[in-house]
Amino acid sequence: MSDTPKDLEGLRQRIDQLDSDIMRLISERAECARSVAETKTKDDPQAVFYRPEREAQVLRRIMELNDGPLDSEEMARLFREIMSACLALEQPIKVAYLGPEGTFTQQASLKHFGESAISLPMAAIDEVFREVEAGAVNYGVVPVENSTEGVINHTLDSFMDSSMRICGEVVLRIHHHLLVSDNTRRDKVSRIYSHPQSFAQCRKWLDAHYPQAERVPVSSNAEAARLVKTEWHSAAIAGDMAAKLYGLTRVAEKIEDRPDNSTRFLIIGNQDVPMSGDDKTSIVVAMRNQPGALHDLLEPFHRHQIDLTRLETRPSRSGVWNYVFFIDFKGHRDEPRVAAVLEEVQVRAAELKVLGSFPMGVL
Numbered sequence: 536m537s538d539t540p541k542d543l544e545g546l547r548q549r550i551d552q553l554d555s556d557i558m559r560l561i562s563e564r565a566e567c568a569r570s571v572a573e574t575k576t577k578d579d580p581q582a583v584f585y586r587p588e589r590e591a592q593v594l595r596r597i598m599e600l601n602d603g604p605l606d607s608e609e610m611a612r613l614f615r616e617i618m619s620a621c622l623a624l625e626q627p628i629k630v631a632y633l634g635p636e637g638t639f640t641q642q643a644s645l646k647h648f649g650e651s652a653i654s655l656p657m658a659a660i661d662e663v664f665r666e667v668e669a670g671a672v673n674y675g676v677v678p679v680e681n682s683t684e685g686v687i688n689h690t691l692d693s694f695m696d697s698s699m700r701i702c703g704e705v706v707l708r709i710h711h712h713l714l715v716s717d718n719t720r721r722d723k724v725s726r727i728y729s730h731p732q733s734f735a736q737c738r739k740w741l742d743a744h745y746p747q748a749e750r751v752p753v754s755s756n757a758e759a760a761r762l763v764k765t766e767w768h769s770a771a772i773a774g775d776m777a778a779k780l781y782g783l784t785r786v787a788e789k790i791e792d793r794p795d796n797s798t799r800f801l802i803i804g805n806q807d808v809p810m811s812g813d814d815k816t817s818i819v820v821a822m823r824n825q826p827g828a829l830h831d832l833l834e835p836f837h838r839h840q841i842d843l844t845r846l847e848t849r850p851s852r853s854g855v856w857n858y859v860f861f862i863d864f865k866g867h868r869d870e871p872r873v874a875a876v877l878e879e880v881q882v883r884a885a886e887l888k889v890l891g892s893f894p895m896g897v898l
C-alpha cells in the first residue's frame with residue numbers, strides 16, 4: 536500500500552487502525568448473519584440456520600477473490616472461523632464425531648465447522664449415526680476412505696440401515712508422527728501403538744526404522760498417544776492433535792509412506808442440501824444377481840457423461856440386496872441430467888437410495 540508508513544511505530548499504529556476496521560466489519564457481518572437467522576425463523580420456526588451450500592459458496596468466493604499475500608486456503612480458513620462464530624451467535628451447531636478426542640476425525644470436524652461448533656466424541660461410527668438419528672446432535676462426522684488404505688467399511692455399512700443423508704465432505708491431509716513422552720527411553724523403544732489404518736499407512740517406514748518393535752494395534756491414534764504416557768519403552772504413531780492433547784514429542788515427522796496420504800470424511804445429517812454450483816451425489820444401489828448387472832448400472836452415467844468419482848462394492852446383508860454398490864458422481868440430484876440418470880438407474884436396480892447431494896469439499 537502506498538501510504539504504509541516505514542518506521543516501526545508508524546507501522547504499529549497502522550496495524551492498530553486496521554484491526555479496529557476489521558473488528559468493526561466483523562461485527563457488522565455478525566449483525567447481518569443474525570438478521571438472516573431472524574428472517575429464516577420468521578418463515579419457518581423449525582428452520583435450520585446452518586446452510587452447507589451457502590457456506591461452500593462463501594468460501595469459494597473468498598478463495599477466488601484473494602490476491603495474496605496470504606494464500607487462498609489460509610484466507611478461507613480465517614473466514615471459516617468468522618462464519619463459525621457468526622453462526623454460534625444464534626445457534627451453536629452440535630456435532631458428533633468418531634472419537635476419542637485427538638483423532639483425525641475431530642480435526643476434520645474442526646476444519647469443516649470451525650472452532651465455535653460444539654463437538655462430542657463418540658466411541659464408534661454407528662454411535663455417530665445413532666446420535667444424529669436421535670436428534671441429540673445436528674450433524675455427524677465419520678471417515679469414509681483413505682487414499683492409501685481404501686474404504687472404511689463400517690461407514691458404508693452404517694448407511695445401509697440408516698436414513699441419514701450426506702450433507703458434506705472434508706478431505707484432510709494425514710500426517711503421522713512417531714511420538715514419545717518425556718519418560719520414554721528413545722533408544723529402547725520396543726513397542727509401538729497405533730490404529731491399524733495408521734500402521735498400514737506407515738508400513739515401509741516402520742520396516743526400515745523399527746523392524747524389531749512390536750506393533751500393537753489399538754482403537755484409535757489418540758488412544759495410542761494416551762498409552763505412551765505411562766510406558767517408558769513405548770512410542771505411538773498419531774497426528775498433531777493427539778500429540779498436543781497428550782503433550783508428546785515428535786521423534787520423526789511425516790512418516791506416512793505416501794506424501795499425498797489423505798482421508799475423506801463425510802458430514803451426515805437429516806437435511807437435503809440445495810445446489811451450491813459444484814456438487815457431488817452419493818447413491819447406494821442393489822442390483823439383481825444376473826450377468827451384466829454392473830454394466831447396466833453404469834451405462835446411463837456414461838451416456839449422460841456424468842463423472843464417477845468412486846465405486847465400491849459391499850456384500851449384501853439381505854436377499855434383495857444381492858450386490859450393493861456405493862457410487863459417487865459429480866453433479867446435484869436437482870440437475871436435470873442427474874435426475875434423468877437417477878430415474879434410469881431406479882428402473883434397472885432392485886433398490887436405489889440417494890444418500891445425498893452435497894458441496895464438494897472446499898477447504
Ligand SMILES: C=C(O[C@@H]1C=C(C(=O)O)C=C[C@H]1O)C(=O)O
Nearest residue numbers: 568571584585586589590618621
Ligand atoms: C448467514 C447465513 O446463515 C449461516 C451463516 C453463514 C455466514 O455467516 O455466512 C452462511 C450460511 C449459514 O450457515 C445464510 O444462510 O446466509
